[in-house]
Amino acid sequence: MLRTAPTSEIEYPESDGMPMAETDEHRIQMTDALIHPLRARYRAQGNVYVSGNLFFYYEEGNRDAVVAPDVLVVFGVSPQKRRTYKLWEEGRAPDVVFELTSRKTFETDLGRKRLIYEDLGVREYFLFDPLREYLRPPLQGFRLTDEGYYDPLKPQSLSTGEWQLESQVLGLVLHTEGPNLRLYDPETDAYLRMPEETESMLAETESMLAETESMLAETESILAETESELTKTAAALQAEREARAAAEAEIARLKALLDRNS
Secondary structure: OOOOOOOOOOOOOOOOOOOOOOOHHHHHHHHHHHHHHHHHHHHHHOOEEEEOOOOEEOOOOOOOOEEOOOEEEEEOOOOOOOOOEEHHHHOOOOOEEEEEOOOOOHHHHHOHHHHHHHHHOOOEEEEEOOOOOOOOOOEEEEEEOOOOOEEEEOOEEOOOOOEEEEEOOOOEEEEEEOOEEEEEEOOOOEEOOOHHHHHHHHHHHHHHHHHHHHHHHHHHHHHHHHHHHHHHHHHHHHHHHHHHHHHHHHHHHHHHHHHHHO
């Protein structure tokens, strides 16, 4: 296993100045399809860190002992933002790592990074090729065995031409959908929502709320009109009762007068 070494204070760079991802498709997958949905999934737990494309230093005192996972998930640590992730400070390696393979990275993803993640004890390691140019099949994965070695996972080929893999650690099914990698939750029978889907649902909810408020306002208007009519009707009935009582009193008076004169 890789070992840390005690050292005096040392500066650990936060960036190498390279762009976050090669293409827009890779950036979309990193942030919209993975980081945002996973953060939303675990936000309420308060002890799950989800991030991506930040330097992960795994050997104290060695600035070269660093990788930058596209996406990482760590259980049992604070979800607060970090500039870098240092193994010796956090006390645990990521539980799950995703790499979005590209022309420049696929050999490293399958070689050096795979060995590093295995040696560090990353429980599951997934690779996805959004452009489907460098990985066959485009979705691949590894799971750490009890002996500390990676066991390749066999992706399931679907009749639609897509692929899927199960993540036991996340409790999710990874499902390719064209250039997208979707995260399906068997417990809710639904995909984790991407930001545009959340925004669309929010817009739909706001539209329904506006429609409900409009209907409520219309109902209140009808109710006010009805109450006004009821008030008028009640006043008319009261006036009618008073007129009838007055008429009956007059009739009684006249009868009494007739009785005295007869």
